[in-house]
Amino acid sequence: MxxxxxxxxxxxxxxxxxxxxxxxxxxxxxxxxxxxxxxxxxxxxxxxxxxxxxxxxxxxxxxxxxxxxxxxxxxxxxxxxxxxxxxxxxxxxxxxxxxRSPLALDGGHPLSLDLMTEREAIDLLRNILGADRVDAEPAEALEIVRLCGLLPLAVRISGARLAQSPKWSLSRWRSGLADERRRLRKLKVGDLDARASFNLSYDHGLTKEQRRAFDLLGLIGARDFPGWVLGPLLNCGSHDADEILEAMVRAQLLEEISVDGEESRYGFHDLVRDLSREHLEARTDRASAAARLAGAYLSGVASMHKVRDPTGLSTWDDLVMCAAGAVAPEIRLSSDLPNLLDAVDMAAAHAQERCALDLARLIIPLLEVPSLWTEWASLADTGLDLARQLGDRPVQAEMCRHQGEVSIYRGYREAAIGRFTTGLRVLEGSGEARAGAVLLLRLGEALRFVGRTDEALDRMEQGKRIFIDLGDPLGEAYALVSIGGIQRVRMRWDDAVESLTGALRVLREFRHRRQTAIALVSLGDVYHLKALWTEAMECFDECRRLFHDGGDRMWTANTDRHIGIVDFLTGRWIEARSRFTAALEVFTKIGDNRKRALTLWNSGELLIAEGRREEAHACLDEALQIFESMKDRFGLALVLTTVGQLCATEYALGDDLDPQLTRGLVVAQELDHDLLIAMAKLNKAEVLLRQDHPSEAIAMARPALEISRRLGAPRWEANALTLLARAHEQAGDHTTARRLTTESSEVHRRFGLYRATEAARR
Missing domain, CATH: 3.40.50.300 (P-loop containing nucleotide triphosphate hydrolases)
Incomplete structure (x- = not known):
């Protein structure tokens, strides 16, 4: 008009x-x-x-x-x-x-009317209600038009209802519309009726079977869905389902949102979804339809597991084989995740607890690679509740493990220890030895992160013995990867190389690509600590390719961080800065705070070497805050030693650096970590040297040199030699100073070390 x-x-x-x-x-x-x-x-x-x-x-x-x-x-x-x-x-x-339906008329120019914009909807509400009332509550007005789905009829009704009640606030009307179960009942005034308008299309635009389809689609809580879901809901073939979907689109009761290849995705307008759910309540076949749809999703996710690379020790292999026996739709995690999570809730709400639990068990392992921590945590909580309802102790323990694993990624290490411990307690007397072994490995990893390395190694060794007793070489390989990580942290580098190379032989034999890549990261890190750059880069290049091919952003970024460390230590500072910046962006985006803190620490070391001290302080301070909030004592010690290095090289007479330097040394000694102790001692020696106390500096630095040599840590051996040479020179012992300088130069030359520490000191 x-x-x-x-x-x-x-x-x-x-x-x-x-x-x-x-x-x-x-x-x-x-x-x-x-x-x-x-x-x-x-x-x-x-x-x-x-x-x-x-x-x-x-x-x-x-x-x-x-x-x-x-x-x-x-x-x-x-x-x-x-x-x-x-x-x-x-x-x-x-x-x-x-x-309401598209028409094919010769010479016609079809035009589909979209919903109003928010601005247009607000203007319509203002025209009906008056500018004063709308402008007095702008946020409530915006929420009202959103709850109306930006539909002109619904906005007109809302305006008319408010105009009839001049003493009502917009907030009161907004609260009423927020209740999805009563929204359509409220959207009626005079001869304007949103439900009646939709029901005209429902009653006269659809056949009986199409109306059944419309009703059953109310089971879906996600905002959109793939077209194939209608097949299991109606228990019909794909051709019939496609025709029904097309009919609902023609009747303006459903919208075709996107097309991916041969598969379309559909969605309801919010108010039409409310109508579908109203009709659903009267259907006696909704439980059976929900069971069929959840079963279809279960088969689809099982098929994904059949072709994906394993991410860990699975306890649900039989479940995958059983579920994959049904006809499986193609699942795309990027677009279908909301539907998968919704299917779990839908199945549970319709007395299909076992199906819901099985689906949760299969979805959770898919969430690690894309770093979907929030969805992982929520699904693990749901799964634990379902397992408790069913009295399924092994799956209760499995869900405790999942809760612990995601807690580690999110930085809640103490909470992770509690979840793993609860899982082990649940399994007591169940005879589930393999599941217990997996929990022991995970518990060991959580203990390692809070600095309890002796306990961590003990739990991991227990898990390894169980796998050996079970005759499970793959489980033993997973245990060796965890044990190698502990040995690396405890500076037993030759033992770590032996454990990790042994694990890699088995992992490659079983073609477990992702765990192979994780083992390679640890092995490359050991080689970097030993200044074996060629061997380190061979590991990092291979694991980066595996992570990248698997679409694993987090581990790809972590590998780039390790490569950046090698770049820094060998003088390729521009490349190092680029890798640290890119990794930091990924860790920030996915919410991995520990790796973010580690990258900030790495960046701080680089900035010190470049002489950008204020920026270095900012990075290191932020890293300290993260590690302190996580109670990560090892990470805290790493950053404190670097802060000590920065403060020592900035020392001016009169400065009181003792609290800062002492704190780093105390944390290192509490961890009984010799290399960190050596680093802290070198920082103290630097300050003593600048205070013109060369003899005391020599006494402080010599143990650091002995530790570095005993551990086979060339970087810190070279640093200690350089500092001792300066101390002897300052003390007047020029012969010893020249000898130590020559030794330092030889270490730098032999291991390809860039003189970053010396550059920073200058």
Missing amino acids: HVASAVVDEFPDGQLYVNLRGVEGPAVAAQPSDVLGEFLRALGVDGANIPVGAREREALYRTRLAGKRILVLLDNAADEAQVRPLLPGDPGCAVIVTS
Whole structure:
């Protein structure tokens, strides 16, 4: 009507309007012959001269329009057959046709009307209600039009209801609309009724089976869904399901949102979804439909596991094989995750607890690679509740393990220890030895992160013995990877190389690519600590390719961080800075705070070497805050030693650095970590040297040199030699100073070390 009013001057001979009532069904819809009679009378034809036959009326209608400029408005058309007899034949005339279904008319220009924008909806509400009330509560007004789904009819009804109640606040009306179960009941005023409007399309635009489909789609809580879901809901073939979906789209009750290859995704308008759920309540077959859909998702996820690279020791292999026996739809985690999570809730709500639990068990392992911690944690909590309802102790322990694993990633190490311990307690007396072994490995990893390395190694060795007793070489290999990580932290580098290379032989044999890559990261780190750059880079290059090919952003970024460390130590500072920056962006985005803190520490070391001290302080301070909040004592010790290095090289007479330097040494001694102790001692020696106490500096630095040599840590051996040479020079012992300088240069040359520490000191 608005368009017709806007172009009235272009049609000086007048306008013809009719409501065809097509949406109200065949019994009510206007017949073309009757409409032609009305139009002919409007065009000046006497009633006695109007033909009886439809064809004759059509011919006379077009004759009367010949040579005129008239606009014909056909509102609410049912289909093409209702419209075609009413189309004028003269090119000077024009027709506007409105319909809830798309029409195929020759010479027509179809236009699909979208929802209003938020601004347009607010303006409509303001026009009905008045600017003062809307502008007084702008946030509530915006939420109201959003709850109306930006649908003009719903916004008009909301405005009219508020206009009838001038003392009501917009907040009160918004609260009422927020209740999805009552929203449609509220959206009614006078002859304006949102539910009745939708039900016209439902009652007269759909067949009985199509209405059943509309009702059962109310089971889906996600905002959109793939078209294949209708097959299991109705227990019908894909061809029939596609035709039903197309019918609902034509009836404007469903929207085709996107097309990916041959698969379309669909979605309801929010208010139409409310109507679908209302109808769902009356269906007695909703539980069986929910079971079929959840089963389809279970089969689809099981099929994903059959082709994906394992991420860990699975305790659900039999479940995968069983579920994969059914017809499996193709699942895309990037688009289908909300539907998968919804399917778990749907199955649980319709007395399908076992199916819901099995689905949760299969989804959770898929969430690690894309770093979906929030979804992982939520699903593990749901799974634990379901396992408790079913009295399934092994799966309860499995869900405790998942809770602990995601807690580690999110930085909650003490919580992780508690979850793993609970899982082990649940398993007591169950005979589930393998699941217990996996929990022991995970518990060991959590203990390692809080600095309890002796306990950590003990738990891991227990797990390894269980795998050996079970005759499980793959489980033993997983244990060796964890043990190698502990040996690396405890500076037993040769033992770590032996454990990790032994694990790699088995992992490669079983083609466990992701765990192979994780083992390679640890092995490369050991080689870097030993300044074996070629061996380190061979490990890092291989594992980076494996992580990248597997789409694992977190581990790819972590490998880049390790490569950046090698770049830094060998003088490729520009490359190191680029890798640290990219890794930091990934860790920040996925919420991995520990790796973010480690990268900030690495960046701080680089910035010290580049002489950018203020930026270095900022990075190291942020890293300290993260490690302190996580109670990660090893990470704390790493950063404190670097802070000590920065403070020592900035020392000026009168500075009181003892608290800072002492704290780093104390934490290192509490951890009984010789290399960190050596680093802290070198920092103290640097300050003593700057205070003109060369003898005390020598006494402090010599144990650090002995530790570095005993551990085989060339980087810190070279640093200790350089500092001792300066101390002897300051003490007047030039011969010893020259000898130590030569030894330092030889270590730098032999291991390809860049003199970053010396550059920073200068």
